[in-house]
Amino acid sequence: MKIATYNVNGVNGRLDVLLRWLEQASPDVVCLQELKAPDAKFPAKAIEAAGYGAIWHGQKSWNGVAILAKAAEPLLTRKGLPGDPDDAQSRYIEAAIEGMVIGCLYLPNGNPYPGPKFDYKVAWFKRLTTYAAELLKLNVPVILAGDYNVMPTELDVYKPERWINDALFRVEVREAYKELVDQGWTDAVRELHPGERIYTFWDYFRNAFGRDAGLRLDHFLLSPDVAARLVKAEVAKDVRGWEHTSDHAPTWIELAEKAVKSSKRNG
Numbered sequence: 001m002k003i004a005t006y007n008v009n010g011v012n013g014r015l016d017v018l019l020r021w022l023e024q025a026s027p028d029v030v031c032l033q034e035l036k037a038p039d040a041k042f043p044a045k046a047i048e049a050a051g052y053g054a055i056w057h058g059q060k061s062w063n064g065v066a067i068l069a070k071a072a073e074p075l076l077t078r079k080g081l082p083g084d085p086d087d088a089q090s091r092y093i094e095a096a097i098e099g100m101v102i103g104c105l106y107l108p109n110g111n112p113y114p115g116p117k118f119d120y121k122v123a124w125f126k127r128l129t130t131y132a133a134e135l136l137k138l139n140v141p142v143i144l145a146g147d148y149n150v151m152p153t154e155l156d157v158y159k160p161e162r163w164i165n166d167a168l169f170r171v172e173v174r175e176a177y178k179e180l181v182d183q184g185w186t187d188a189v190r191e192l193h194p195g196e197r198i199y200t201f202w203d204y205f206r207n208a209f210g211r212d213a214g215l216r217l218d219h220f221l222l223s224p225d226v227a228a229r230l231v232k233a234e235v236a237k238d239v240r241g242w243e244h245t246s247d248h249a250p251t252w253i254e255l256a257e258k259a260v261k262s263s264k265r266n267g
Helices: 017-023 044-049 116-137 171-181 188-192
Strands: 004-007 027-031 051-059 063-069 074-081 092-097 100-106 140-149 217-224 230-235 251-255
Touching: 004 017, 004 100, 004 140, 004 217, 017 044, 027 074, 027 100, 027 140, 044 051, 051 092, 063 092, 063 100, 092 188, 100 116, 116 140, 116 171, 188 230
Parallel strands: 004 027, 100 140
Antiparallel strands: 004 251, 027 063, 051 063, 074 092, 092 100, 140 217, 230 251
């Protein structure tokens, strides 16, 4: 089973890129972020014509998340992250697909630091951590995938010394990510590429992609029973080189039908 996450950076403006990638990669499940479209403008018909059922949680001009399933309809289980009834930003959607709970998230950027946007990011992260703990207690297979807007370690960022006071690399945010993972989640890419410099995002400016001056922002966190089925975790870097493409590349994992290693349980 192939599952991908992709910050598409405008689902309508880059629909041609998305459809090309779907046809080429043929993932079974896709988590999309930064739709930048209200619900009524989501290109459901085009995605259906490509062979995918979809659920989405849109917002005009900003944010927006969606989950696609090949030849299937994702069963919506949650729209919006719990913990703040006044939060109107479209950043979390969740579905049941083939016996798994899949959460698609777009964590706030948080810049500039310090300021209210950074405070919102930290508060959102705390809500995510609280909810993630509840998901683990359900003892069902869970995947939390998306654009986390955090580089967890110095290995995940080009020239880390330049990013110390950026909201994507602030110590508070990296500690929040570690606290989340330490609940018992597995960071899929790091699990299979422990010492490798891997990026999922390259800015449009200063020839960042050409210089490979990137950031690893897009992550898969897997519950123990899903992590036991993990066989691949890769970044489709070539897609970032396409014309009119997103500044993110699709990141994907492959799961075996059954466990291929003993599952890690949080002690």
